[in-house]
Amino acid sequence: MANMAQAIRLALHYGEEHLGVTDIFGEDVGAPLGGVFTCTQGLKTAWNTPLDERGLIGMALGIAYGGGKPVAEIQFCDYIFNCIDLLKLCGNAHWSSAGEYHVPLVVMTPVGAGIHGSMYHSHSFESMATHIQGWTVVMPSNAKDAYGLMLSAIADPNPVLFMAPKGLMRAKGEELIPGEPADERALHHAIDAPVGDRTGWAPHWPPVEDYRVPFGKARLARQGSAVTVVSYGRALTMCTHVADDLTKQGLSVEVIDLRTLYPFDEQAVFASVKKTGRLLVVNEDTEVTNFGEHVMRKVVDHCFYDLLAPPRLLAGLDVPGVGLAWGYEKHSIPQPDGIAAAIRELAAQQP
Amino acid sequence: MANMAQAIRLALHYGEEHLGVTDIFGEDVGAPLGGVFTCTQGLKTAWNTPLDERGLIGMALGIAYGGGKPVAEIQFCDYIFNCIDLLKLCGNAHWSSAGEYHVPLVVMTPVGAGIHGSMYHSHSFESMATHIQGWTVVMPSNAKDAYGLMLSAIADPNPVLFMAPKGLMRAKGEELIPGEPADERALHHAIDAPVGDRTGWAPHWPPVEDYRVPFGKARLARQGSAVTVVSYGRALTMCTHVADDLTKQGLSVEVIDLRTLYPFDEQAVFASVKKTGRLLVVNEDTEVTNFGEHVMRKVVDHCFYDLLAPPRLLAGLDVPGVGLAWGYEKHSIPQPDGIAAAIRELAAQQP
Amino acid sequence: MTATRWTPPTLDEATKLRIHDLMVKARTTEEMQIRMMRTGHGYFWIGAPGEEAFGVPLGLLVHKGHGPAYDYLHLHYRSSPTVLAMGSEPIDALRQMRGTLTDPYSKGRNFVNHFAIKPWNIVPVTPTIETQYAVAPGTALMQRRHGGVGISIVTGGDAGTAEGDFYSGMNWSTRPGQELPVLFCIAHNTWGISTPSATVQNFRELNKRGDGFGIKNVCIDGNDPIVAWHAIAEAMDYVRHERKPFILQANVSRLYGHSSSSGAHMHDEEDCLPRYEARLIQENLSTAAELKAVWDRWHDVLHDALQQVEKEPMPDQSHVLQHVYYRGQAGN
Amino acid sequence: MTATRWTPPTLDEATKLRIHDLMVKARTTEEMQIRMMRTGHGYFWIGAPGEEAFGVPLGLLVHKGHGPAYDYLHLHYRSSPTVLAMGSEPIDALRQMRGTLTDPYSKGRNFVNHFAIKPWNIVPVTPTIETQYAVAPGTALMQRRHGGVGISIVTGGDAGTAEGDFYSGMNWSTRPGQELPVLFCIAHNTWGISTPSATVQNFRELNKRGDGFGIKNVCIDGNDPIVAWHAIAEAMDYVRHERKPFILQANVSRLYGHSSSSGAHMHDEEDCLPRYEARLIQENLSTAAELKAVWDRWHDVLHDALQQVEKEPMPDQSHVLQHVYYRGQAGN
Numbered sequence A, B: 001m002a003n004m005a006q007a008i009r010l011a012l013h014y015g016e017e018h019l020g021v022t023d024i025f026g027e028d029v030g031a032p033l034g035g036v037f038t039c040t041q042g043l044k045t046a047w048n049t050p051l052d053e054r055g056l057i058g059m060a061l062g063i064a065y066g067g068g069k070p071v072a073e074i075q076f077c078d079y080i081f082n083c084i085d086l087l088k089l090c091g092n093a094h095w096s097s098a099g100e101y102h103v104p105l106v107v108m109t110p111v112g113a114g115i116h117g118s119m120y121h122s123h124s125f126e127s128m129a130t131h132i133q134g135w136t137v138v139m140p141s142n143a144k145d146a147y148g149l150m151l152s153a154i155a156d157p158n159p160v161l162f163m164a165p166k167g168l169m170r171a172k173g174e175e176l177i178p179g180e181p182a183d184e185r186a187l188h189h190a191i192d193a194p195v196g197d198r199t200g201w202a203p204h205w206p207p208v209e210d211y212r213v214p215f216g217k218a219r220l221a222r223q224g225s226a227v228t229v230v231s232y233g234r235a236l237t238m239c240t241h242v243a244d245d246l247t248k249q250g251l252s253v254e255v256i257d258l259r260t261l262y263p264f265d266e267q268a269v270f271a272s273v274k275k276t277g278r279l280l281v282v283n284e285d286t287e288v289t290n291f292g293e294h295v296m297r298k299v300v301d302h303c304f305y306d307l308l309a310p311p312r313l314l315a316g317l318d319v320p321g322v323g324l325a326w327g328y329e330k331h332s333i334p335q336p337d338g339i340a341a342a343i344r345e346l347a348a349q350q351p
Numbered sequence C, D: 001m002t003a004t005r006w007t008p009p010t011l012d013e014a015t016k017l018r019i020h021d022l023m024v025k026a027r028t029t030e031e032m033q034i035r036m037m038r039t040g041h042g043y044f045w046i047g048a049p050g051e052e053a054f055g056v057p058l059g060l061l062v063h064k065g066h067g068p069a070y071d072y073l074h075l076h077y078r079s080s081p082t083v084l085a086m087g088s089e090p091i092d093a094l095r096q097m098r099g100t101l102t103d104p105y106s107k108g109r110n111f112v113n114h115f116a117i118k119p120w121n122i123v124p125v126t127p128t129i130e131t132q133y134a135v136a137p138g139t140a141l142m143q144r145r146h147g148g149v150g151i152s153i154v155t156g157g158d159a160g161t162a163e164g165d166f167y168s169g170m171n172w173s174t175r176p177g178q179e180l181p182v183l184f185c186i187a188h189n190t191w192g193i194s195t196p197s198a199t200v201q202n203f204r205e206l207n208k209r210g211d212g213f214g215i216k217n218v219c220i221d222g223n224d225p226i227v228a229w230h231a232i233a234e235a236m237d238y239v240r241h242e243r244k245p246f247i248l249q250a251n252v253s254r255l256y257g258h259s260s261s262s263g264a265h266m267h268d269e270e271d272c273l274p275r276y277e278a279r280l281i282q283e284n285l286s287t288a289a290e291l292k293a294v295w296d297r298w299h300d301v302l303h304d305a306l307q308q309v310e311k312e313p314m315p316d317q318s319h320v321l322q323h324v325y326y327r328g329q330a331g332n
C-alpha cells in the first residue's frame, strides 16, 4: 500500500495530467531531492525555489492570477509564520475584488510532531490556519484520504491549505488508491527515486484514477456509543488505536476523522455528540485559542442539552516549543495514554 | 480627562523617565508625527523607522538582547501578519535557551474596527496573538487602564503585546491618571503637538505617577446577577452601555473587562459564571478559532455544572475583511443591538 | 490570444495632448474625491495627485488585455493616473470612494483607488505595502512560458522598498536562465507618510538596489511626462524583448500629502501639470484657453458623476457574505 | 564595562598552530556528533565540517565578553567552529546533541549546535533561516550608542540570503547618519539542502547584494584559514572603527552534506584541514606526527566526553514548563 508521501505524489501526478496543475514548487521540491519527505519526486512540473517563503507564496498567488494552477510547498509548517499576511491576501482576493478575481492555488505543508523534530520541526498550524478567511483547510490521516483530499484541493477554484502530518508521511495506507498497483514493491520501484545518482531516472506512473474526498465531510473512523472523539491527522491515528483498545475493554468509543478542518463537518460531529453525549477533541496544536476550541464552541451551541459531561480538549501544552529530548515531546504533545485516560474520565462522568 | 492616546503617551514618558525605556520606535512614531494616533508625540526616545515590520520586530529583539528596553509599534495590527515568526522567536528565546536569555520588550499596536477602516484598518489580532507562546497579551478599554497596563508591560522582563483599540484612541477616560492635571485643556496644551509647524515644540510633561494594572487581573466593569458578559477593548465599551440599558430595563448584567487576555483572569470569570450561570463572550475578531472560544472552553471545563444556558460567543463574522461601507461593518462586527439581543436570549433560556 | 508583436503608441502631437487630457482627468477625479471626503461622501482618501506625469504615460504604454499575452499590473494605491489613462471611468473611482454597491472594483469594500480589473489584467490592489513585488514574478513566470511580449508591471512607493518583498521580487526575477519580464517601478516622493525617506534610506536612487542583483535600472524626473514616456518606453522595450527585469524609479511630488489622514491639503511641491501646460503652450501645441477647456470638461464630467453616485445603492447585510468563495469552475 | 580599545590577536606562529588545533577540535567534535547520530545517541545532526577554516579565525578574532562593549554574535547552525574557537567545551556540544538536561545551551530542547551563551554575547541560535539578519541591527544600535569597538556579527548560509531579512539587516544598518557596526557573514557552500545555489541565485558573490546599499563587501576563499584570518581582521577593523556595516562572503565546503537527513556522508569537496596541514608542514611549523597528535588528543577528549554524556540525566515532565517566562528583575 502507498504511504502518505507516495499518495501525495500520485495525487500531484494526477493533478498534472488531468487537473491542470502547472507548477509544483518549493524549497528542494524539484530534482534531485523531490521534497524533504519525497512527496514531489519525479513530477514533471516540480521545481526548486529560492529559500524564501514569502517569495514562494507570492509566486503562487501570481501564478494563479496568471492563469496557472500552482501547488506551493512550505518545507515545514514551522517556517510558514512569516507569510501569514500573504496567506490572508490569497484568502481575500476574491472577496476584496467582489468576485472579479479568484485564486485557484494549493499550499501544502507538513505539520505536527512525532519525528523528534525539536522546536522547529514539530509545529502545528491548524489553529492559525483556520483563523484565516477564504481558505479551505484540510489534513488527512491516511494515504488514501491524502490522495482524495489533494485531488479536491487541486480541483478547487479557491485557495486550499493541505497539511500533511510529518509523522505519517511514511505510514502505509490500509486501502488501495484507485489505480494503485496491489504490489507495494512494484509501486516502490515505479515511483520512488533511487538512492544515489538520480540523473537519468524517471518514474513510471501507475494509472491512478480520479478519486476525491469531498471537502467538509468527516470520516467515521470508529463507530461507538459511549464517547465521541473528534480528531484528525497523526492524533487521529492515536485515537483509533486507543479506541480499539478501549472497545476491547468494553468501552465503546466513536472516532471521527474530520479530514476537512475548515469548514468542518458540523453535522457529523453534532450527530455523534447527540448520540454519545460526550465529546473529546484531540489535536497536537498548543491549547490556547486552539482550533479544537472552535469545534467545542459549535458543539456547545448546538448540542448543549445533549451533553452528559463537559466536552474536553486534549491538545498540545501551552509551551513555546516541543523540546528535542523525548521527555519534552512526551509531556507536551498528546500521547495514547493521555488520550485513553481522558476518554475513560469522560465516560465515567455522570450528569 | 486624558484620552487613550494621551494616556499611552504619558505611560511611555513615565517609562522613559523611570522604567528604563531606551527606544520607542516604529513607522512615523518619531517627530514630526508622533504616531498615526499621536501616542508617541514628544517622547524623547521616539524615532522613525524604515517601513519594514520585520526589521522592526527584529530590531526590538536585538535591542532587548543588547540590554535596552524597546517599545516597538506596528502602525496597525493589520500589518503585523508578516512578523508572526519573529514574534514567536521573541516568545521562545527564554525557553529555547533554557533561561539563559530573556527579552524585555513591548510591542504595541492599534487593533479592531470602528474607524471606517475598511479591509486593512479594521483587523483584530487577539486570536492569533494569544496562540503565540511566551507573550503576555493585554488590551485596555479605557485610558487609565491603558496607562496602568503599559507601565506593567514596560516593567515586565518578558515580551508583552499591548493592543490598543483604534476606535478608543480618542475616547476620554473617566478617571484621572495619578498625576494627571485635572484640567483637560491644560493637559492638551502641555502634551499635544501643535497643528502645523512643530519644530521647536516640546511637551511639558505633567508629573504622572507610578500606577500599574497587574497582569491577569480583570476589572469588574458592571456588577449584575443574571448574565455574565466577558469582553475587552472597544467591544467592552459597547457591552457596558448595553448592560446599563438592560439594567434599567430590569435585566441585571455583569460585565467583566479582561484587560489581560493572556493569561486571562480565570478566577474572576469562573466566579461570575458560577453566580449567573450564563456567559456571553464578546469581541471583534473573526469567529473561527477565536480567543473567546478559549475563554468558553475554560468555563466549560470549570463551570459546566453551574451553567444554566449554553455559553455564547458574539464575535466578528467569518469574512475575509471588514468592508468600507457601513453596511459591511455593521453586519460583520458586533454592535450594541446584537449584544443586547444575545444577552436577552441568554437570560431568557431556561435549563 | 497570443500577441507576439506589439507596437506601442508613438509620442506624436496628438499623444502629447492626450497625455495632458488624461493628466487632467486623473487630477480632477482625485480632487473630486478629496472634496467628497471633506463633504462626508467618503471616509478616507488616498491617491496620486502629483504622480500624473509618470502614471499617465505608464498607462498609455501598457499592452492592455486579458491573459499572459498582455501586461499584468500589480499596482499600489497611487495608481489612478495609470488606470484612468488605461480608460477607466472617473465615476467608478467615485463609486469606490463612496463605497457604493456599484463600485466595480470592490463593491464598496476597499478604500478608494484599490482597483481590480480582470479584463485588463489589473490584479487587486492590496493595502499591504510592497507585497505586490513578491506576487509580480508569478504572473511574469506565466508570461515567460507563454512567450510573446507581455510583461508584469509592479508599482510602489519609496518607503515601501524597505520591505523584504522588494528584494524577493528582484531575486525571483533573476534566477539564472529563468529571468522574468518584470518592470519594477518606484514612485519616489521622498516621504513615507511623515517620515522623510532621506532619514531612513541611504540612497535617493533606490533603483540602485538592483545593482546587487544585476538588474538594469534608471532614475528619472517623474514630473515630466515626456521624459517619463521615453524612459518607460525604453524600459518596457527591454523587458518585453530581453525578457528580463528592469527597475525604473520616477521622482515625483506628493501634492496633497499622504492621504486624508494628514488633511489632504495642497503642499508646496512642484506640480507636473502647470509645468507641462507651459511646455505645451511654448511648443505651440495648445493655448491657455484650450487647456482650460480640458479642465472644464472634466470638471463637468465629475460633477455629473458625483450626482449620479449619490443616488446609487449602498451595500447592506445581504452583501456581506458574497464572494467569500468562488463557486464556479476551477481555473481563471 | 567600556572597552574603547581592543587589540586583536596577531597571526604569529603560535596562533597558526592554535588555529589548526581548534579546527581539529571542531572537526572531531562534529564527527563525534555524526557518530552519535548513527549509534542512536541523537536524533538529528547539523553542523559545519568544511567551514572550520572560516569559523575558527572568526571565533579567535571576536572581542569576547558580555554587554555592548563586546561583540554580539548572531550565529546560525553551522557555527560550532566559531563557538568552539571561542572556548566552548566539546562535551557541551555533545550534550545538546544527545538532548541531556545538562546541555547548557537549551537543556535538551534545541537541535545540536544551537548555542546560547550570554556571558559571551552569543544570542540564541534560531532554527529559522536568516531571521538573525533582522535582529543583529538591534544589538548594533546598542553598541553604536555605547561607543567603543563592540560590533555585531551575523552569520548565515548562501541560500538563506534569498529571505527578505538579509535585506532588512542591510537597510537598517545603513540609515543615513545612523549606520551600524554589523559584520554580515555569508558562508557560501553552493547549496541550500539539495538545491544548487547557481540555479536560484544569479550571482555567486552574494556579498555584491550590498552594492545597492553602499555597503563595502568582499568574497574570499573560505577554505584557507590564513586568507580568512586577514579578511576577517580587516573587515572587523573597518566595522569596529568606521562603525559601519560590512559584508564578508566566505566560500566554503560542505563535507558531510546538509545534515543527518541527507545521510551525513563524506562528500568529495575540498577539505580545508589537510590543505592547511600540508601548509603547516611545508612552512616548517609542524610535522605530520605533531599534527596527528593533535587529532589523537581531541579524539581522546571526545571519547571521554561521550562516556560522560551517556551517564547524564535527561529532561522529564518536570522540566517542560521551566523558563516559559522569566520571573526575575526586568532588564538583562
Ligand SMILES: Cc1ncc(C[n+]2csc(CCOP(=O)(O)OP(=O)(O)O)c2C)c(N)n1
Residues within 6 Å of the ligand: B027, B051, B053, B075, B079, C078, C127, C128, C129, C130, C156, C157, C158, C159, C160, C161, C187, C189, C191, C192, C193, C258
Ligand atoms: C505592510 C504595511 N505597513 C504599513 C502600512 C501603512 N502605510 C500605508 S502608506 C505608508 C507609507 C508608504 O510610503 P511609500 O512606500 O513611500 O509610498 P507613498 O505613500 O509615499 O506613495 C504606510 C506606512 C501599510 N499599508 N502596509
Ligand SMILES: Cc1ncc(C[n+]2csc(CCOP(=O)(O)OP(=O)(O)O)c2C)c(N)n1
Residues within 6 Å of the ligand: A027, A051, A053, A075, A079, D078, D127, D128, D129, D130, D156, D157, D158, D159, D160, D161, D187, D189, D191, D192, D193, D258
Ligand atoms: C525560514 C526557514 N525556511 C526553511 C528552513 C529549512 N532549511 C533548513 S537549512 C535550509 C537550507 C539553508 O541553506 P543555506 O542558507 O545555504 O545554508 P547551508 O545549510 O547551506 O549552510 C533550509 C531550507 C528553515 N530552517 N528556515
Ligand SMILES: [Mg+2]
Residues within 6 Å of the ligand: C157, C158, C159, C187, C188, C189, C190, C191, C192, C193
Ligand atoms: Mg513615498
Ligand SMILES: [Mg+2]
Residues within 6 Å of the ligand: D157, D158, D159, D187, D188, D189, D190, D191, D192, D193
Ligand atoms: Mg548553503
